[in-house]
Amino acid sequence: MVSEAKSAIISKMTLSVGKDPAFATDYDWFLACALAARDRATLRFLEGKRVTASDGKKRVYYLSLEFLIGRQLTDVLSNLSLLDVFRAALEDLGVDYERVRSAEPDAALGNGGLGRLAACFMESMATLGIPAYGYGIRYDHGLFRQVIYDGWQEEYPEDWLSFGTPWEFLRTDVVFNVGFGGSVETYVTPAGITRYTWHPGEVVHAVSYDTPMVGWRGRSVNPLRLWSARAVDPLRLELFNRGDFAGASSDQARAEAISKFLYPSDETPSGQELRLRQEYFFVSASLQDLLSRHRRIYGDLHSLPERAAIQLNDTHPAVAIAEMMRLLLDEHGLPWNEAWAITSATFSYTNHTLLPEALETWPLAVFERLLPRHLQIIYFINNLHLEAAKKAFPEEPELLRSVSIIDERDGRKVRMGQLAFVGSHAINGVSALHTDLMRKTTFRDLNRIYPDRIQNKTNGITFRRWLHQSNPGLTAILKEVCGAEVVDNPEVIERLAAHAGDSALQDRIRAVKLANKTALAKVIAERTGVRVDPAALFDVQIKRMHEYKRQLLNLLETAALYDAIRANPDADWTPRVKIMAGKAAASYVNAKFIIKLANDIAQVVNNDPAVRDLLKVVFLPNYNVSLAEVIIPAADLSEQISTAGMEASGTGNMKLALNGALTIGTLDGANIEIRDNVGNDNIFIFGLTTDEVSYRRERGITAGQAIAASPMLAGVLNAVSGGRFSPDDPGRFVQLIDGLRGADRYMVTDDFDSYYAAQRRVDACWNSGEPWTRSAIINIANMAWFSSDRTIAEYAREIWNVPVDL
Numbered sequence: 001m002v003s004e005a006k007s008a009i010i011s012k013m014t015l016s017v018g019k020d021p022a023f024a025t026d027y028d029w030f031l032a033c034a035l036a037a038r039d040r041a042t043l044r045f046l047e048g049k050r051v052t053a054s055d056g057k058k059r060v061y062y063l064s065l066e067f068l069i070g071r072q073l074t075d076v077l078s079n080l081s082l083l084d085v086f087r088a089a090l091e092d093l094g095v096d097y098e099r100v101r102s103a104e105p106d107a108a109l110g111n112g113g114l115g116r117l118a119a120c121f122m123e124s125m126a127t128l129g130i131p132a133y134g135y136g137i138r139y140d141h142g143l144f145r146q147v148i149y150d151g152w153q154e155e156y157p158e159d160w161l162s163f164g165t166p167w168e169f170l171r172t173d174v175v176f177n178v179g180f181g182g183s184v185e186t187y188v189t190p191a192g193i194t195r196y197t198w199h200p201g202e203v204v205h206a207v208s209y210d211t212p213m214v215g216w217r218g219r220s221v222n223p224l225r226l227w228s229a230r231a232v233d234p235l236r237l238e239l240f241n242r243g244d245f246a247g248a249s250s251d252q253a254r255a256e257a258i259s260k261f262l263y264p265s266d267e268t269p270s271g272q273e274l275r276l277r278q279e280y281f282f283v284s285a286s287l288q289d290l291l292s293r294h295r296r297i298y299g300d301l302h303s304l305p306e307r308a309a310i311q312l313n314d315t316h317p318a319v320a321i322a323e324m325m326r327l328l329l330d331e332h333g334l335p336w337n338e339a340w341a342i343t344s345a346t347f348s349y350t351n352h353t354l355l356p357e358a359l360e361t362w363p364l365a366v367f368e369r370l371l372p373r374h375l376q377i378i379y380f381i382n383n384l385h386l387e388a389a390k391k392a393f394p395e396e397p398e399l400l401r402s403v404s405i406i407d408e409r410d411g412r413k414v415r416m417g418q419l420a421f422v423g424s425h426a427i428n429g430v431s432a433l434h435t436d437l438m439r440k441t442t443f444r445d446l447n448r449i450y451p452d453r454i455q456n457k458t459n460g461i462t463f464r465r466w467l468h469q470s471n472p473g474l475t476a477i478l479k480e481v482c483g484a485e486v487v488d489n490p491e492v493i494e495r496l497a498a499h500a501g502d503s504a505l506q507d508r509i510r511a512v513k514l515a516n517k518t519a520l521a522k523v524i525a526e527r528t529g530v531r532v533d534p535a536a537l538f539d540v541q542i543k544r545m546h547e548y549k550r551q552l553l554n555l556l557e558t559a560a561l562y563d564a565i566r567a568n569p570d571a572d573w574t575p576r577v578k579i580m581a582g583k584a585a586a587s588y589v590n591a592k593f594i595i596k597l598a599n600d601i602a603q604v605v606n607n608d609p610a611v612r613d614l615l616k617v618v619f620l621p622n623y624n625v626s627l628a629e630v631i632i633p634a635a636d637l638s639e640q641i642s643t644a645g646m647e648a649s650g651t652g653n654m655k656l657a658l659n660g661a662l663t664i665g666t667l668d669g670a671n672i673e674i675r676d677n678v679g680n681d682n683i684f685i686f687g688l689t690t691d692e693v694s695y696r697r698e699r700g701i702t703a704g705q706a707i708a709a710s711p712m713l714a715g716v717l718n719a720v721s722g723g724r725f726s727p728d729d730p731g732r733f734v735q736l737i738d739g740l741r742g743a744d745r746y747m748v749t750d751d752f753d754s755y756y757a758a759q760r761r762v763d764a765c766w767n768s769g770e771p772w773t774r775s776a777i778i779n780i781a782n783m784a785w786f787s788s789d790r791t792i793a794e795y796a797r798e799i800w801n802v803p804v805d806l
């Protein structure tokens with residue numbers, strides 16, 4: 001086996017990379033290994049494809065504008081059971097696997113939780129043997145690279161594709177035309193039926209690239225099919241010949257802009273026309289592709305819902321409802337009712353947020369200019385939908401306003417959430433609380449008209465990447481204590497609970513954690529220059545920078561703790577390292593100020609000799625999947641402190657608890673289900689509940705009360721806004737803090753005291769030693785339910801109607 005791998009790698013190095021192994025760089029070795037691994041994945045993929053086609057199996061299509069994959073080499077090798085073999089082969093060749101692995105750039109085709117969820121789902125679908133395609137965009141540039149300069153975030157373009165990627169196959173035979181703009185022609189057939197033909201004003205080619213997604217033990221391999229935009233004509237020769245070089249390639253630039261950049265906005269639609277072009281581009285290509293596959297195999301389109309399930313990952317691909325209707329009506333000549341029955345039986349939609357500013361809408365003018373025929377279809381859909389609503393609730397004309405796909409208030413808009421809801425047979429939220437809130441708030445009236453459509457599917461994470469690959473030390477313990485089958489069946493992790501009080505096990509768990517923390521401390525020193533003690537409590541908040549996630553609450557507590565330590569330096573403080581990482585959307589001013597505040601506090605605290613090593617503050621730049629893989633196994637405390645009702649689920653919360661971090665958190669998103677699984681005694685819950693948050697919001701209760709009631713809070717707000725941490729620019733944080741003194745939309749001030757108190761409970765528990773490790777073990781033991789295999793099995797059974805044996 002090892003010798004086979006060795007010759008495969010050498011053969012790739014010589015014949016595909018084109019290098020003499022004696023002169024190969026780490027990146028060359030990565031290429032050779034990836035190409036050798038891809039060969040094996042591809043053989044599995046082709047096998048599976050034959051089976052699916054011949055057995056008439058139903059396929060799942062996961063449409064997502066984001067797939068946040070990260071590095072792939074370890075994932076692919078490990079899932080093919082080849083990791084040890086390749087590691088040994090490289091060692092024989094005198095090459096260090098770690099260096100080879102690290103030479104791979106992250107595929108960062110996503111912003112945060114939503115994109116990472118799509119990547120976990122692709123891996124779980126392949127693991128469960130579900131024939132699935134992921135469809136998305138092959139962005140030339142993924143999420144921007146974050147550099148911290150003088151404490152401020154700067155954004156630089158990300159370049160994962162500049163040297164190509166060894167994982168993908170260009171499918172030269174899979175190219176589709178995607179149209180934009182133009183006009184719609186209406187005519188009446190001799191039989192008296194009105195038909196419509198769209199004449200786009202512009203056409204772009206969608207070219208496809210497939211990347212194999214390998215399931216655990218290579219059970220199946222599914223394609224992730226990403227579309228790249230190409231101009232139909234690369235050059236306008238008549239302009240080129242006249243010397244107008246820029247004009248000659250301007251069509252090309254305009255077309256290729258579609259797949260150039262990932263939009264870096266997270267949960268705030270940018271509303272720009274290019275974004276709608278991206279959405280329609282990949283949706284149209286994907287639907288043309290899957291319809292032509294269906295017709296090739298089954299002939300007739302009426303059987304589509306039995307053979308295909310299409311999942312919309314949030315509303316970003318929701319224009320698919322209108323595009324499917326257009327294809328069935330205009331291109332395939334089906335009557336409306338049949339087209340609608342096929343469409344709504346095939347689609348389902350996942351909602352990932354209820355934040356009002358994050359619900360996607362498009363001004364009618366923009367929509368009409370870009371997609372005139374689709375707007376027409378949406379009007380038709382909406383008329384029928386409103387008729388049905390009127391019939392069901394004749395006494396409630398105002399209900400029509402909330403369920404309409406067209407928002408009639410200030411400037412008419414298409415509401416993509418309503419479109420996705422109306423055109424789907426199943427709509428799901430991503431945690432129990434979130435789904436409950438969907439039924440009560442945003443989709444309340446739609447839920448009354450279609451009461452069976454909303455379901456819950458609590459998110460999950462793939463244990464292969466987030467436990468086995470990233471935390472081999474902990475995995476080794478689990479195999480020994482719970483049995484080797486733990487890597488196939490996470491449910492047996494539960495066996496750990498019986499040993500939670502065993503001091504030998506506790507010692508081993510602590511030793512693994514310490515080793516992981518030592519590794520993280522090294523990364524922290526390399527990237528920030530700050531030296532931290534691996535024996536201290538590692539307190540971690542890693543996620544996109546967002547006001548609702550309340551990094552500011554964490555920083556205010558840090559500032560208050562700093563003051564308390566200075567005031568009483570000889571008390572029995574718990575040595576802590578506060579670790580924060582995350583990117584802010586480039587245009588999100590407050591989020592960028594919060595990053596600056598983190599770095600300013602770090603400057604002051606880390607250089608104050610009075611604090612000694614009791615408190616260190618670290619902002620790690622350029623958070624991404626690869627950095628998460630180092631931070632998560634090293635965390636002691638997981639910060640999940642969003643305002644109740646605002647975090648749809650969270651998935652980092654699951655990764656951290658699975659790796660033995662205790663959670664300090666609000667009753668929000670999946671935190672509630674984590675508490676239900678690990679038990680109240682093994683989690684630090686604080687803060688307002690969802691009901692208390694809405695009570696305050698409804699009464700307009702503002703920050704004044706909380707500030708007046710808490711001298712510590714008043715003090716820390718004054719310190720930050722008074723320039724305590726920004727002596728070079730004392731007014732720097734006045735506006736940020738004034739936001740808390742006024743509306744305080746995210747109720748930071750209301751939760752401050754209860755958060756501070758919860759942190760002191762954390763200190764006490766950490767100082768007690770044994771109970772902390774016990775709790776950590778109980779956390780690990782009770783996380784099996786959060787495997788994305790469980791989540792995907794639920795989608796398969798309850799939404800897609802696809803067989804699955806888990």
Ligand code: GPU
Pocket residue numbers: 111112113114115117265266267268314352353358430459647648649650651669
């Ligand atoms: N989420 Br909408 C994103 O990461 N990006 C988005 O644009 C939207 C939602 C997140 C939610 O904030 C998080 O709570 C959830 O766990 C995740 O999606 C996956 O469902």
